[in-house]
Amino acid sequence: MMLLSAIKPLYVLSGFLxxxxxxxxxxxxxxLMTPLLVLLFGIHPATAVGTDLLYAAATKTAGTFIHGLHxxxxxxxxxxxxxxxxxxxVLTLAALSMYNPMDPKTAHFLSEMLGVVLILTAIALVxxxxxxxxxxxxxxxxxxxxxxxxxIATGVVLGVLVTITSVGAGAIGVVALVMLYPDRRTATIxxxxxxxxxxLTLVAGIGHWIVGSVDGLLLVSLLCGSIPGIAIGSxxxxxxxxxxxxxxxxxxxxxVGALVF
Numbered sequence: 001m002m003l004l005s006a007i008k009p010l011y012v013l014s015g016f017l018x019x020x021x022x023x024x025x026x027x028x029x030x031x032l033m034t035p036l037l038v039l040l041f042g043i044h045p046a047t048a049v050g051t052d053l054l055y056a057a058a059t060k061t062a063g064t065f066i067h068g069l070h071x072x073x074x075x076x077x078x079x080x081x082x083x084x085x086x087x088x089x090v091l092t093l094a095a096l097s098m099y100n101p102m103d104p105k106t107a108h109f110l111s112e113m114l115g116v117v118l119i120l121t122a123i124a125l126v127x128x129x130x131x132x133x134x135x136x137x138x139x140x141x142x143x144x145x146x147x148x149x150x151x152i153a154t155g156v157v158l159g160v161l162v163t164i165t166s167v168g169a170g171a172i173g174v175v176a177l178v179m180l181y182p183d184r185r186t187a188t189i190x191x192x193x194x195x196x197x198x199x200l201t202l203v204a205g206i207g208h209w210i211v212g213s214v215d216g217l218l219l220v221s222l223l224c225g226s227i228p229g230i231a232i233g234s235x236x237x238x239x240x241x242x243x244x245x246x247x248x249x250x251x252x253x254x255x256v257g258a259l260v261f
Contacts, residue, residue, distance in 0.1 A: 007217070007220060007221045007224060008217075008218075008221050010041070011041075011218060011221035011222055011225070012221050012222070012224045012225035013225060014033070014036055014037075014040075014041075014222065014225065015033075015055075015221065015222035015223060015224065015225025015226035015229060016225035016226065016228060016229035017225075017229065018032050018033050018036070018226065018229065019059065019225060019226035019227065019228070019229025019230040019232075019233060020229040020230070020232055020233035021233060031117075031118055031121050031167045031170065031171070033048075033052045033055065033166075033222070034048045034049055034052045034114060034165065034166050034167060035048075035114065035118065037051070037052070037218075038111070038114070043215070043218070044101075044102060044107060044213075045107045045110035045111050045114065046101035046102060046106060046107065046110060046208070046213040047101075047213050047214065047215050047218075048166075049110060049114075049164070049165060049166045049208065049213065050101075050205060050208025050209065050211075050213035050214040050215075051208075051213075051214050051215050051218050051219050051222070052166040053162070053163075053166050053201045053202075053204045053205030053208055053214075054201070054202070054205035054206075054208075054209070054214060054219055055219055055222050055223060055226065056166065056169075056197060056201040056205075057197075057198055057201040057202040057205050058223055059223070059226050059227070059230060060194050060195075060197045060198050060201065061198050062227070062230070063194045063230075064191075064194055064195045064198050067187075067190075067191030067194060067195065068191075068195070070187070070191075072185070072187040072188045072190070072191035072192075073188070073191040073192050073194075073195045074181075074184065074188050074191075074192045075192075075195070077151065077177065077181065077184075077189075077192040077196075078192050078195045078196045080148055080151040080152050080155065081151060081152070081154065081155035081158065081173075081192075081193075081196040081200075082155060082196055082199055082200065083152050083155060084151075084152040084153060084154065084155025084156035084157075084158075084159060085155035085156065085158050085159030085162070085196065085200045086155075086159065086199060086200065086203055087156075087159070088155070088156040088157075088158075088159030088160050088163070089159040089160075089162070089163045089200060089203050089204045089207070090203065090207070092159065092160050092163040092164060092204075093163060093203075093204065093207035093208075093211075096163070096164070096207075096211065097207075097210075097211050101208075101211055101212065101213040102213075110164065110165070113164050113165050114165045114167065117161055117165045117167045117168055117172075118167060120168075120172065121167060121168065121170075121171045121172060124171045124172050124175045125171050128171075128175055131175055131179070132175065132178050132179055132182075147180055147181075150180055151177075151180055154173070154176045154177075154180070155196070158172065158173055158196075158200065159200060159204075162197075162200055162201065162204055163204040163207070166201070166204075169193065169196070169197040169200060169201070170193070170197075173193045173196070173197070174189055174190060174193050177189045177192065177193055
């Protein structure tokens, strides 16, 4: 009863709306939730990032389960990404632990990084098809060994970005994988990226929890909204054109990124 009384309706509504968007586009969890918590609710950037990481781990676990049932997870790709991202996340957490997460200078650094990654995510969404088309001829003929090394390197970049900002695993990760694996179905790319995000966000989120930058009650409130939101969004995804949603999401991220930055 005490837990239920501590759940705030506005946080639940925010989780629901972001969950719907994620269900429809596969993108927007960290890139919308974290700036929303910072700008609208005045949550400290470190707390927003840490809480959103565990929020993402929980929601994407469900997504991985569904993709796994449909056979749309390439565990080899997921393993390669994790080989780079997990060590990178641990090293990034070790570096962050040397600073007080609530210090104003740390908050300023996190805000600037969040703004930069949001803008990069928006660019990845807007120019996704052009980026992929330009890279297809270059990456289609590379050796399997080089493809593996580039996938691990992509994991390293995502590990650092996600640990610092909780943003990047969706849009940036998917674009990178489509470039590296042009022969894979889009559903498999998305499923593999979601599966990779689970251990990455869990490790990074636990690290933030240890250093004290996670709000447990906020996390519960967000999950209460996001779980039904993702279910409804996934159902609506067949009826709302992706060509309509992606430009709206991209413009939103550009504006939010500029405000945070």
